[in-house]
Amino acid sequence: MGYRKGYYRKDGTYVQGHFVSKRSKAFQGRNNKGCFLSLLLPFVIMVVSIACTSESESSCIKKNCSDFSSQEEAQSTFETNKTCYSNLDRDNDGIACEN
Template identity: 45%
Template sequence: MLLILVFIAFSSMISCSESSDCPTKTCGDFSTQAQAQATYDSNRSCYKNLDADGDGKACESLK
């Protein structure tokens, strides 16, 4: 029983980026860098793949 409680507690601590609750988005889903940036800024842990080099700017190849 204790093991089950520990598992439930650990599962609730998993961040969005490791959860299926994060929608899958790539730079190809956006028309502009500003759109990608707004999405990235809304939840950086979920959309960290939009910032390939980790500098805080999403989809820098978009204009």
């Protein structure tokens, strides 16, 4: 902000001195939009991260050893997707439903 001195117009009227902004209107508009975007961006990132975690959890079907009639059946299911059916191999030795 700066102070503008008073001056006389050509018609003889006096204009009182006052404070004026040294920034252009175009710059002020961009400043406001940037502030809005800086507040919106973290919210969008949070929503996307929550959506991604819920999708990865819902794609796996939860199965227990009691859902299979034999160890061989459980082992073949475990081999199809080891990350989804990691609860079938409690001791992480690669053999599902040992008990």
